[in-house]
Amino acid sequence: MSRKLTTRQQLEELLDRYDTFLFDCDGVIWLGNTLVSGAKEALELLKKRGKRLIYITNNSMVSREDYTKKFARMGLSATKDEVFSSSHATATYLAKVVNFPRDKTVYYIGGSGIKHELDEAGIQSITDEATTTVDADELKLIQPNPEVGAVVFGLDLQINYRKLARAHVYLSKIPGCLFVATNTDTTLPMDNNVLPGCGSLLASLIHSVGRQPVVIGKPNKTMMDVIEAQYHIDPKRTLMVGDRIDTDIEFGANCGIDTLLVLTGVTNEAMANDPTSTNPTYYMDSIGDFSQLTVDE
Ligand SMILES: O=C(O)[C@H](O)[C@H](O)COP(=O)(O)O
Numbered sequence: 001m002s003r004k005l006t007t008r009q010q011l012e013e014l015l016d017r018y019d020t021f022l023f024d025c026d027g028v029i030w031l032g033n034t035l036v037s038g039a040k041e042a043l044e045l046l047k048k049r050g051k052r053l054i055y056i057t058n059n060s061m062v063s064r065e066d067y068t069k070k071f072a073r074m075g076l077s078a079t080k081d082e083v084f085s086s087s088h089a090t091a092t093y094l095a096k097v098v099n100f101p102r103d104k105t106v107y108y109i110g111g112s113g114i115k116h117e118l119d120e121a122g123i124q125s126i127t128d129e130a131t132t133t134v135d136a137d138e139l140k141l142i143q144p145n146p147e148v149g150a151v152v153f154g155l156d157l158q159i160n161y162r163k164l165a166r167a168h169v170y171l172s173k174i175p176g177c178l179f180v181a182t183n184t185d186t187t188l189p190m191d192n193n194v195l196p197g198c199g200s201l202l203a204s205l206i207h208s209v210g211r212q213p214v215v216i217g218k219p220n221k222t223m224m225d226v227i228e229a230q231y232h233i234d235p236k237r238t239l240m241v242g243d244r245i246d247t248d249i250e251f252g253a254n255c256g257i258d259t260l261l262v263l264t265g266v267t268n269e270a271m272a273n274d275p276t277s278t279n280p281t282y283y284m285d286s287i288g289d290f291s292q293l294t295v296d297e
């Protein structure tokens with residue numbers, strides 16, 4: 001059974017128990033380009049209390065570098081070393097786990113984050129434009145490209161049939177072509193809408209090629225492996241804060257760390273205690289509620 005945190009005493013006890021806070025981004029700190037009310041103050045308060053904040057997002061559309069610029073645009077501050085995205089984890093997986101051959105290239109569907117992180121990892125990549133309409137004649141020209149050694153799929157707001165067709169041909173006809181997905185979130189919480197997420201777009205390619213990809217993002221431990229390559233993490237003193245049960249909360253459970261679910265993203269209160277899914281250690285309406293800790297300060 002998950003405990004709802006509502007009082008100052010409960011929040012003070014929480015801060016006594018944990019030194020490191022792993023923060024999910026979409027649905028926790030912001031919704032699209034809209035800051036969650038009180039999020040800025042909450043992060044500042046935790047820093048003031050000497051807590052270590054690490055940001056861990058399944059959103060692969062932008063690189064860590066670009067994420068630090070988004071933090072700045074939102075009036076927040078985060079260094080590149082404090083941000084871990086699924087695009088970065090995917091590039092790290094290909095470079096360090098797979099040891100992806102440097103004479104091969106990656107065909108990716110997704111945003112600039114995938115390209116920039118692959119570049120930084122020294123891995124060549126290509127994709128397709130989405131600016132022109134797709135006609136049947138060009139589809140006849142799609143052939144397996146022997147230089148391609150992997151297809152990487154990430155959230156792509158410019159997805160189109162050309163990209164799916166090329167990925168389908170590469171995955172179906174290039175022997176040994178790896179299939180890697182940055183994450184499988186079914187929905188994307190935006191400013192005033194919940195929209196189709198990476199996992200929902202990925203499903204069409206999985207369906208057509210009849211293959212499951214290696215998935216990098218939360219709830220898989222790969223993201224924690226990448227963090228632990230940079231930081232010492234004491235699981236007993238670390239708290240994962242997220243808005244999605246099947247990624248953030250399950251990630252915490254997989255990594256043996258406690259979890260705090262917030263209801264500002266894709267999950268409502270009834271889901272917090274659903275006996276059929278992983279329950280968080282705690283839940284609260286919003287990280288903005290940390291503001292109770294500043295009362296009478
Ligand atoms: O569809 C997606 O890719 C996800 O909804 C989105 O990127 C999740 O990001 P997070 O909540 O892990 O910051």
Ligand SMILES: [Mg+2]
Pocket residue numbers: 024025026027028242243244265
């Ligand atoms: Mg989220």
